[in-house]
Amino acid sequence: MMNKTAIQKPYVPENLQVADFHETAATDDVISMHLFEDCSISGEDIDRLCIEKTVFRNVMFIDVSFRFIELTDVIFEKCDVSNADFSGAVLHRTLFKQSKMVGMNLADSTLRNVSFEECHGQFSSFYYSNMKHVLFHHCVLLQSECSSMALQQTHFDACELEGANFTGTSLQNVDISSCRFEQIHVSLDKLKGCKIAPEHAMAFARALGAVIV
Template sequence: MAQKIKIEKPKVSENLPKANFQDIFDQEEPFLHTCIIANCTIDRVDIDKLDFTQVVFQNVSFSEVSFRNIELTDVVFEHCDLSNCDLMRASIHRVEFINSKLLGVNLTESHIGNVLFQNCNLNLSSFGYGSLKQVRFEESSLINADFYECRFNKIKFERCDLDEVNFTRTPLKGTDISTSTFQALSVGLEDLPGCEVSPQQAIGFAALLGLKIKE
């Protein structure tokens, strides 16, 4: 039986005051706390060690943005576009990405915990060398996503497209991919034990071992 993975939801207050992203440039340290930012474009911004806490982003497009070492705590992204954003070495805790586009997003070397990706485009995204704990991907596309040498703990891919995903050197014990689809994966046989798969997927992995399945 597949394990249930409990994800802590963001602790976000109701009736948040509206804010302008430009407000962060009026502060000594770049941060946004307890606010909502909606219906705008954040364009060509490069900030290191940015801090977002209890923030909701709605219909926000991030264009040519680099937020390396960003800290996201209790944050919600709804209908946002973070394509090609550089979020390398991010710390992400109790965050939801809902109906959002993260095509080619760079999350390498990031620490990601209690995070939900729901109905998102994560094609060509990079999570390499990251640590992911209690993360659920729901009905999302991760074609050609890269999870090279990651540390997984309680990860579930629910009804996702995992075609050509790279799991090389990432142990998949306790990872549930049983409801997802793919034509091919990059994964080492030594990393497969304990991975939760469907019977059909098991046949495919058996073929990787050189086994001949008789019908």
């Protein structure tokens, strides 16, 4: 497992101002130093929104599109961002903790010092994303779209990867030995240096088209 101290944590000051997201987004170009808690954010469609030093706690995102959003020092704790469109996003020092991310779209995104801890991300998409210093810790990523990603210092710790699609993604120096899966999609020419557990050999053989008798 990766040493979590290698990932820079979000810097979020104490005593944040509690605010209403709809009102704040309607008046501010940059959302900063706010706490959004025990509420829902629905019907928002904002491109290139900037959010910094902010916490979302127990917030439900409904029918939300934040394409090209930029997040810096942001925490999502016990939130539901299922089906939210964050494609093209840029994330710096961002934490998703115990959150629901089913079908969340992070395609074409750039992630730096980002942690996903105990999140449910079935059917989520990271297609063509660029990740450096990223940790997935105890996450459910069943049937997730992880193809054509660029990974540097990205770690999957005790995650559920059943049916995940990593085709076109280099898994060199990526350690998935603590993860669980019986079927996974990978590219033969991208596997060199990938760290797996002995029980994964059968799944990789199937992924590469081998007929096991």
